[in-house]
Amino acid sequence: MNKLLTKYIYSLPSQWGWSDQWDSLFRIFVLILIIGLLTWLVRIIANLIIKKPLTRIVEKSRFHWDDIALKTGVFRNTVNLIPALFLWNMMFIALPDASESRLVVQKAVSLWILVVFARILISVIDALHAMYNRRSSAAQHPIKGVLQAVKIVILVAIGLIGIAIITGNPISGVLGGLGALSAVIMLIFKDPILGLVSGFQLAANDMVSIGDWIEVPAYGADGDVIDIGLQTVTVQNWDKTYSTIPVSALLSGTFKNWRGMTHAGGRRIKRSIPLNMNSIRYLTNDEIRELEDIHILKPYLKQRKDEILKWNKLNNIDEENDARVNGRHMTNIGVFRAYVGFYLKSHPSVRQDMTLLVRQLEPGPKGLPLEIYVFSNDLNWGNFENIQSDIFDHLLASLSHFGLKVFQEPTGLDFAELR
Known part of the structure; x- marks a missing residue:
């Protein structure tokens, strides 16, 4: 037909x-x-x-x-x-x-x-x-960059075959002609090649995975990794904006990966309360008896009183008549520091199997910082902020029971009261 x-x-x-x-x-x-x-x-x-x-x-x-x-x-x-x-x-x-x-x-x-x-x-x-x-392991070992490289190889091969078809020359002849343009080709494909090598290094060293929270100050990135490509890593910042970072920049520069926090199951609380050093003093016996009404402090105060009494008697210290600096006595800041430690150890939202510190930092023009260094057991940002705020709300309100004051720079109202 x-x-x-x-x-x-x-x-x-x-x-x-x-x-x-x-x-x-x-x-x-x-x-x-x-x-x-x-x-x-x-x-x-x-x-x-x-x-x-x-x-x-x-x-x-x-x-x-x-x-x-x-x-x-x-x-x-x-x-x-x-x-x-x-x-x-x-x-x-x-x-x-x-x-x-x-x-x-x-x-x-x-x-x-x-x-x-x-x-x-x-x-x-x-x-x-x-x-x-x-697969569950896809986020930890993304292959998008590798597959993009494979696509480029396929497209280049198809392009060479297409040129051979149009010109009627064998592929070997086309490759020979492209050899003279190798420098130009390397310049064109410099970023994909560099990105491919960097991507392999990131994957081999397990430096970044999809879902990781990273900070890259040089690019203003602070958020979760949502995509890892051949040349770029895309980060969704906490303000819902996006930052695109060259893969090679993560290797040549510095960045912080918060993955360890997620794996450990604890989010760090590291904040200090600046104490007015003028409010630091020894505690009187009456004040110690009042503090014994605080349940978590009562065993500690009893132990400390017995320990101090024994030491003073051993060293012939007259607690009633000698200067207080000659013997050992409890201070309001020392008892408060012990109270903060007991309070944090009994807090249901604080990880007890991770670092828990209550320490004094170096005194300065803005008072004596008393630093809290603990880990919350809730990684959610909103819940974490609530836990942190609840802890410091309680501690700030408790300072007056120990005769301590927070350091605060004078305001206009303070100067007005001096007149």
């Missing part, structure tokens, strides 16, 4: 009395038009017979891999290969051998098949990436 159709089309110009030149052009135009229409029909039929039934089967299937393949376009791109192959076969049947028109069409169809094949490979890689991301 194809031969009869071709013979009929070739006879039309002679029946109409056209010249040989117009005769040849007409034949080629009509044949290409018919082949194009047939290819379009084959594409529609392939979608009706293969793509749509396959889509319904996948939607009813209980497997996940076929859903991913459908979503990433593996089936769609594979079906698109059918009309391309049909066009390739029709070209050999309809167009005359060794004609210039056949050579041009042959190159165009070859490029089309090459592009469709490249799209199939890219969609397969996307499907493999989506399947890998379903």
